[in-house]
Amino acid sequence: MTELSPDLASALQARFGVRFSQGMAVREQHGRDESIFKVPPPAAVVFAESTQDVQDAVRLCAAHRVPVIAYGAGSSVEGHLLAVQGGVSLDVSRMNHILAVNAEDLTVTVQPGVTREQLNEHVRHAGLFFPIDPGANASLGGMCATRASGTNAVRYGTMRDNALALQVVTPQGEVIRTGTRAKKSSAGYDLTRLYVGSEGTLGVITEITLRLYPLPEAVTAAICTFASLQDAVQTVIKTIQLGVPIARVELIDAHSVSLINAYSKTSLRQAHMLLMEFHGSPASVREQAETVQAIAHEHQGNDFEWASAPEERRRLWAARHNAYFAAVSSRPGCRSISTDVCVPISRLADCLLQSVDEVNASGIPYFLVGHVGDGNFHFGYLIDPDDASERERAEQLNRQLVARAIGMGGTCSGEHGVGLHKMDFLEQEAGEGALDVMRAIKQALDPLNIMNPSKIFRLQG
Known part of the structure; x- marks a missing residue:
């Protein structure tokens, strides 16, 4: 579907005015991500600024059986936002307000276009932070949709663990709420977990309530280098098996370190590297670091190189997060x-x-x-x-x-999601029976198949 019907285009234009676009430049911007796929852009783009905007756009598209693809920061890597069957890209990036911070309960409620960096800048003055860090300055709506995680997940979990409640616009244009601000519930089906990771195939997320955490009293980062990749990996395995509450532990192989140095103008030692971060009280941070240093020495690791000052840590993690760009620029x-x-x-x-x-x-x-x-x-x-x-x-x-x-008992996707690229892998991992259950859920909630169609799995028939 490369063009909308005149009736739908007219209705969207009347409702959204300049926030409705069929211009090719805007469509192309919303029709590509970091994946390898080349797909024609959506037929149009709608810029939503409220839940009511999302409702109205979805209802109009549903009446014409036209696909709706939610769009946030555009940083996905598996083809999630591509308009495989044409339709309307629904850009929620302007829904970027932080609605409520409940510092006493360690929760925050945000709109889906809020980015993780924006949220952390807002709450740090209250001594709080949101730990999920996938690298890119992704939108929190997109992070929920793909069940993102990143560098801090080893200690703080993933979006699945940190999303408490959602507001969702269904494929019929109705608004539902899932979950509460309470830390736990055993009331009914866990719809929050159903929508977290659904990749926009079941509805459009318009509000999110998240866990926050107190800023650690002490934070320090350390680099440990190894001549052997196996020794680096064995150090990590022993650290986790001993239950050390390390906040971050990232592996970068020697070749990738050289790419990062060239791109980020750093001078990291060109060797297999663990980049680690420890959170807690000064005493607990010291104890964690001493334990991991001892483990590393057992596996021929070098003495730690420390980065305790905030600006040093920021530079290190920025270099790590730019590894992708360093590689493609090479x-x-x-x-x-x-x-x-x-x-x-x-x-x-x-x-x-x-x-x-x-x-x-x-x-x-x-x-x-x-x-x-x-x-x-x-x-x-x-x-x-x-x-x-x-x-x-x-x-x-x-x-x-x-x-x-x-x-080995693992999964095809630890954090990126399935999108287009991993559909065959999901079938291999989950089996046809589990996919049939997923299809049944999709068909029950989205019988017209308008919500980000042709993602995660193929519908039969």
């Missing part, structure tokens, strides 16, 4: 096929090291980073998008990696 014109497997911590070394051997043998350029405290790591295969054979080699590496992870 091969001009390339695109990255990103992997996202997650395995039980006891199988991390086997899965990661076997996969490194495979990609090295393939000749495909790549970078490697990982939230390894969770057993989650990412290869980025850097390919020429116009070279079909190179793309197929990268996709084959990805298929082998996912099969290995699933065989």
